[in-house]
Amino acid sequence: MLDAIGAESLESLFSHLPEDVRLARPLNIAAGKSEYEIVDYFRARGGETANGYASFLGAGVYSHYRPVMVDTVVSRGEFLTSYTPYQAEISQGILTTIFEFQTMICQLTGMDVANASMYDGSTAVPEAAMMAARVTGRDRVLVSRAVHPEYREVLATYASRQGMPVEEIAYDAATGSVDLEDLERKLDTKTAAVIIQSPNFFGAVENVKKAAALAHAKGALLVYVFAEAVSLGLLEPPRDADIVVGELQSFAITPSYGGPFAGIIAAKEKFLRQMPGRLVGESKDVNGNRAFCLTLSTREQHIRREKATSNICTNQALVALMATVFMSVYGKQGLRELAQQNLSKAHYLASKLPVRFSGPFFNEFVVKPGRRTPAEVNGELLGKKIIGGLDLERFYPELKGSVLVCCTEMVTRSQMDEVARAFGAGE
Amino acid sequence: MVKKVRSHITQNEPLLFERSSPGKKGYQLPDLDVPTVSAEEALGADNTRAEIEDFPEVSEVDVIRHFTRLSTWNYAIDLGCYPLGSCTMKYNPRVNELVARTEGLAWAHPYQPESLAQGAMEVMAALEAALAEITGMDAVTLQPAAGAHGEYTGLLLTRALLESRGNPRKKILAPDSAHGTNPATATMAGYAVENIKSNDRGVISPETLAAAVNEDVAALMVTNPNTLGVFEEEIRKIADIMHSKGCMVYMDGANMNALVGIARPGDFGVDVMHLNLHKTFSTPHGGGGPGAGAVAVRSHLEPFLPGPRLKRVGEAWSWNYDLPQSIGRVRAFYGNFGVLVRALAYIMAHGGPGLRLATMDAVLNANYVRKLLEPYYEIAYKAPSMHECVFSDDRQAAKGVRTGDIAKRMIDYGFHPYTVSFPLIVHGALMIEPTETEGKAELDQMAEALIAIADEVEKDPQMVLKAPHTTRTGRVDEVGAARKPVLRWKRS
Numbered sequence: 001m002l003d004a005i006g007a008e009s010l011e012s013l014f015s016h017l018p019e020d021v022r023l024a025r026p027l028n029i030a031a032g033k034s035e036y037e038i039v040d041y042f043r044a045r046g047g048e049t050a051n052g053y054a055s056f057l058g059a060g061v062y063s064h065y066r067p068v069m070v071d072t073v074v075s076r077g078e079f080l081t082s083y084t085p086y087q088a089e090i091s092q093g094i095l096t097t098i099f100e101f102q103t104m105i106c107q108l109t110g111m112d113v114a115n116a117s118m119y120d121g122s123t124a125v126p127e128a129a130m131m132a133a134r135v136t137g138r139d140r141v142l143v144s145r146a147v148h149p150e151y152r153e154v155l156a157t158y159a160s161r162q163g164m165p166v167e168e169i170a171y172d173a174a175t176g177s178v179d180l181e182d183l184e185r186k187l188d189t190k191t192a193a194v195i196i197q198s199p200n201f202f203g204a205v206e207n208v209k210k211a212a213a214l215a216h217a218k219g220a221l222l223v224y225v226f227a228e229a230v231s232l233g234l235l236e237p238p239r240d241a242d243i244v245v246g247e248l249q250s251f252a253i254t255p256s257y258g259g260p261f262a263g264i265i266a267a268k269e270k271f272l273r274q275m276p277g278r279l280v281g282e283s284k285d286v287n288g289n290r291a292f293c294l295t296l297s298t299r300e301q302h303i304r305r306e307k308a309t310s311n312i313c314t315n316q317a318l319v320a321l322m323a324t325v326f327m328s329v330y331g332k333q334g335l336r337e338l339a340q341q342n343l344s345k346a347h348y349l350a351s352k353l354p355v356r357f358s359g360p361f362f363n364e365f366v367v368k369p370g371r372r373t374p375a376e377v378n379g380e381l382l383g384k385k386i387i388g389g390l391d392l393e394r395f396y397p398e399l400k401g402s403v404l405v406c407c408t409e410m411v412t413r414s415q416m417d418e419v420a421r422a423f424g425a426g427e
Numbered sequence: 428m429v430k431k432v433r434s435h436i437t438q439n440e441p442l443l444f445e446r447s448s449p450g451k452k453g454y455q456l457p458d459l460d461v462p463t464v465s466a467e468e469a470l471g472a473d474n475t476r477a478e479i480e481d482f483p484e485v486s487e488v489d490v491i492r493h494f495t496r497l498s499t500w501n502y503a504i505d506l507g508c509y510p511l512g513s514c515t516m517k518y519n520p521r522v523n524e525l526v527a528r529t530e531g532l533a534w535a536h537p538y539q540p541e542s543l544a545q546g547a548m549e550v551m552a553a554l555e556a557a558l559a560e561i562t563g564m565d566a567v568t569l570q571p572a573a574g575a576h577g578e579y580t581g582l583l584l585t586r587a588l589l590e591s592r593g594n595p596r597k598k599i600l601a602p603d604s605a606h607g608t609n610p611a612t613a614t615m616a617g618y619a620v621e622n623i624k625s626n627d628r629g630v631i632s633p634e635t636l637a638a639a640v641n642e643d644v645a646a647l648m649v650t651n652p653n654t655l656g657v658f659e660e661e662i663r664k665i666a667d668i669m670h671s672k673g674c675m676v677y678m679d680g681a682n683m684n685a686l687v688g689i690a691r692p693g694d695f696g697v698d699v700m701h702l703n704l705h706k707t708f709s710t711p712h713g714g715g716g717p718g719a720g721a722v723a724v725r726s727h728l729e730p731f732l733p734g735p736r737l738k739r740v741g742e743a744w745s746w747n748y749d750l751p752q753s754i755g756r757v758r759a760f761y762g763n764f765g766v767l768v769r770a771l772a773y774i775m776a777h778g779g780p781g782l783r784l785a786t787m788d789a790v791l792n793a794n795y796v797r798k799l800l801e802p803y804y805e806i807a808y809k810a811p812s813m814h815e816c817v818f819s820d821d822r823q824a825a826k827g828v829r830t831g832d833i834a835k836r837m838i839d840y841g842f843h844p845y846t847v848s849f850p851l852i853v854h855g856a857l858m859i860e861p862t863e864t865e866g867k868a869e870l871d872q873m874a875e876a877l878i879a880i881a882d883e884v885e886k887d888p889q890m891v892l893k894a895p896h897t898t899r900t901g902r903v904d905e906v907g908a909a910r911k912p913v914l915r916w917k918r919s
Contacts, residue, residue, distance in 0.1 A: 002791070013791060014787075027561060046439075049539070058537055073494040076495070078502075081503040085647055090843065094497075104483075117715075120572065120760060122760075153756040157755035177767065236476045254534055257547040259763040259766075260572070285903050287902075288467060293903045303607070305610040308607070308608035310615070311579060311612040315573075316572075316717045318714055318715050328453070333452050338456060345461055405650070
C-alpha cells in the first residue's frame with residue numbers, strides 16, 4: 001500500500017506536520033493487553049463495588065429487572081454497529097424501531113409527537129424550557145423544587161447562558177406535592193414554562209390538571225417531567241401538559257453508575273416545528289412500499305447551523321432500542337402488572353414506617369426522621385448487604401434526617417422487613 | 428466486477444402494533460410476595476389510567492422475530508466498510524461490550540456509597556489520565572454525553588474564564604468547513620458566530636484570522652485535522668494570534684483519530700477540546716448513539732470544569748462538590764459511564780504503541796483510497812490527506828449525476844456510502860474515511876466499486892440516477908415525509 005501511494009514509510013505520511021507540532025516521544029500508556037487481561041481488570045473493578053447488594057435507592061435511577069431479550073436484540077451487530085440512519089434504503093431496521101419507539105412514547109404520555117431520544121432526563125429539561133421559550137416568545141421559567149435536584153442544576157446551567165431567569169416553586173410541606181398557591185403567585189405573563197415532575201423527587205404524584213390550568217391561564221406551557229417511567233403503567237397520562245420530558249432508564253437500562261440512559265421529549269402536535277432532536281417519519285419508496293426516513297431535519301444543526309432548535313447530534317439510539325424491546329416484551333398487560341407490583345411493594349414497606357408526606361405515591365416515599373440517623377440506619381443495612389435509601393439532607397437541608405426509599409419489583413418482602421427493622425419499626 | 432454482494436431472501440415484517448393481538452404476552456413476573464394494593468385507592472381514581480391504549484401485545488417469539496428481521500434490513504460495520512467521513516466508523520471490539528456489562532459496574536447506582544463505588548471511580552480516573560496523556564492537556568471531565576454536548580461544555584468553560592477576567596465577550600469564530608454542531612453550540616452558549624473563510628488550500632490562513640480577531644471574540648472553534656482531512660499546519664501561529672488577543676482556542680476533536688500518538692493539541696496551543704469517544708475510541712454508534720464527549724482543558728480552565736470532580740483522599744476516590752468557580756452541571760450524575768468503560772478497554776487493548784499504529788493505519792488507508800480514486804474523481808484540495816479524503820462530483824455532475832446519486836449506487840455494490848455533501852465548502856462533496864480497521868482487500872473492493880460507478884456515469888447516467896436497484900427498499904420520498912409528517916402509528 002505504501003508503494004501504491006509512493007510513500008517510504010508510515011512515518012513519512014506525517015512528514016508535512018511541522019516538527020514542533022509532532023510528539024517526539026511515545027505515549028506514556030502501557031503496552032496493549034490481551035482480551036483475558038482486560039476482562040480480568042474490569043471484573044476486579046466490578047468487585048470493588050456493591051456487587052450482590054439489594055438496593056432501596058431510587059432518586060432518578062431505578063433497579064428493575066432486565067428481560068434477557070433486551071441484550072439479545074441490542075447485541076446484534078446490525079443495530080450495534082450502524083450509524084445514524086441517514087441512508088434510508090439500508091437503514092430501515094433502525095428507522096422502523098425508532099418509529100415504533102416514537103409511537104409507544106406517545107401512547108404512554110398522551111402526547112401527539114415524540115422524538116428519537118435525548119441524552120437523558122436531565123438534559124431534556126432545559127431543552128423543553130428553551131422549546132417553550134421559542135413557542136411563547138417569553139423567557140421566564142418556573143420549576144418545582146420537587147423536580148430532581150440534579151435536573152434543576154442542569155436547567156440552571158443552560159438557562160443562565162440563555163438569559164432565562166429561573167425561579168423555584170415551593171413544595172407543600174404536608175403533602176410533598178408542588179405548592180399550587182405558590183405557583184399561582186409566581187406565574188406571570190412573562191412565564192414561558194412551568195416545570196413539574198410526577199412522581200416527583202419525593203415520590204409524590206402531582207395534580208397535573210390543576211398545574212396545567214394555572215399555567216395556561218397565564219399563557220405559559222406546562223412541562224411534565226418523569227424520572228420513573230414504570231409509573232406510566234398505572235398513572236393517567238399527562239394529557240394536559242404541553243411538553244413531556246423524561247428518563248427511560250427504568251425500561252431495561254442498567255443503572256451503570258449514571259449512564260448512558262435515554263431521555264425523551266414529546267409534545268402536542270402544534271409545537272412540532274420547535275422540537276429538538278431527530279424525528280423518523282413514514283413515507284413511501286419509489287415502488288410504493290411503506291418506508292421510513294429521518295424527517296423535518298430543517299430544525300437540526302447539520303442544516304440550520306446557528307439557527308437550529310438545538311445542537312444535539314449524537315443521541316441515545318441504542319439505549320432507546322433497549323427501551324423499545326422492553327416495552328415490547330412487557331406490553332400492555334405487563335407494564336401495568338409491573339407498575340402494580342412496584343406500587344404494592346412500596347406501600348407494604350411504607351405501612352411499617354412513619355411516612356413524611358401525605359400525598360399519593362408510586363414506588364418511592366420519604367421516611368420521617370426517627371431516633372436513628374440515616375447514617376446509622378444505612379450503616380446497619382450495609383452489614384446485611386442492603387443499600388438503604390437516600391439521605392435527603394444532601395439536597396434538602398430542611399429535610400435533615402429524612403430518607404427517600406424506593407421499592408421496585410426487585411426487592412423481596414424479607415429485605416423490606418429488614419429495612420423496616422433498621423429504621424426501628426416495631427420498637 | 429465487485430464480488431461483495433449477491434441477492435438473498437429478506438423477510439417482510441409488519442410493525443409491532445400490527446402483529447399485536449389482545450391477550451398475548453411475552454413476560455412472566457414472579458408472584459407478588461406482599462398484598463396487592465389497589466391503584467385507584469393508593470393513587471386516586473383521577474390519577475389512574477384504565478389501560479395504555481394500543482400498546483403492543485405480543486409473544487416472546489414475536490419479539491425476537493420482529494427485531495431480528497428488522498435488523499437484517501440494516502447495514503453495519505459488521506457487514507463491511509462504512510466509509511462515512513468525519514464519523515469514524517471503525518470496528519467495535521466485542522470484549523468492550525462484555526466488560527461494560529460487568530455486574531458490579533453495570534448495576535452500580537450513582538448514589539451508592541463511595542466506599543462501594545471505588546471500582547467505577549477508578550475506571551473513570553484511569554480514563555481521565557489516559558485522555559490527558561493522549562491530548563497533552565492538564566485535566567479532563569467525562570460528564571458530557573456526546574460531542575456536541577462536549578462543545579457546549581467547552582464554550583461554557585471559555586465563557587466562565589473570560590467572565591472571571593471581566594468580559595465574557597460576544598463572538599465565536601469558526602471556519603466555513605466546520606461541523607454544523609459548532610455554530611449551533613455557540614448559539615446555545617449565548618455567542619454569535621462569525622465564519623472564517625478557508626483559503627485555497629482548504630485551511631485557515633493566519634492573515635484572514637488576524638483580521639477577524641478583536642476584543643469581542645471569545646474563541647476560535649477549529650477542527651484539526653479539519654473536515655477536509657487536512658492538518659492545519661499553521662495551528663501554532665493561529666493559536667498565537669488568538670492568545671495575543673486574550674481569546675481561547677477550542678478544538679473540535681472529531682478527527683482526533685488522525686493524531687493520537689503523533690501530535691497532541693495541548694502541545695500546539697489548544698486551550699480546550701472535546702473527544703468523541705464513540706469515534707476515536709471505538710465505542711459503538713448504535714444507530715445514532717450513545718456517545719461520550721469528554722472535554723480536556725489546560726490548567727487555566729480547570730477550576731471551571733463541571734462538578735463533581737474525582738479527588739484522591741488517602742487510598743480512596745471521592746467526589747468533590749466544593750468547586751466554587753465551576754460552570755455547574757451539564758448533565759445528571761457523572762457521564763455516560765458505560766461508554767467510558769468501553770473506551771478505557773479500547774485504550775488498554777491497544778496500549779500507547781498500538782494507539783499510534785492505529786492512527787498511522789487510518790492515515791495510510793485514506794491515502795491509499797485517495798490514490799486509487801484520484802484518476803476518476805476530482806480531489807477537492809491538493810493538500811496532503813490525513814485520515815480522510817474529500818472529492819467533489821465536478822466530473823460526474825457534467826453528466827447530471829451528483830454525489831448523492833453516486834452514494835446510492837454504492838449501496839448496490841454492498842457498501843455504505845461516504846458522507847454526502849459535507850463539508851459545505853466543497854461543492855458536491857464525497858467525504859471518505861475508511862478508518863484503520865479496514866484491510867486492503869475491502870478497500871480495494873470499495874475503490875473498485877467507485878471506479879465502476881464513475882464508468883457507469885459516463886455510459887449510463889440514468890441507471891445511476893435511479894440507484895439503488897438491489898435493496899428491499901428503493902429511494903425513499905423524503906420530501907413527502909417532511910411535507911405531511913407521519914411520526915407515529917395510529918389504528919386506522
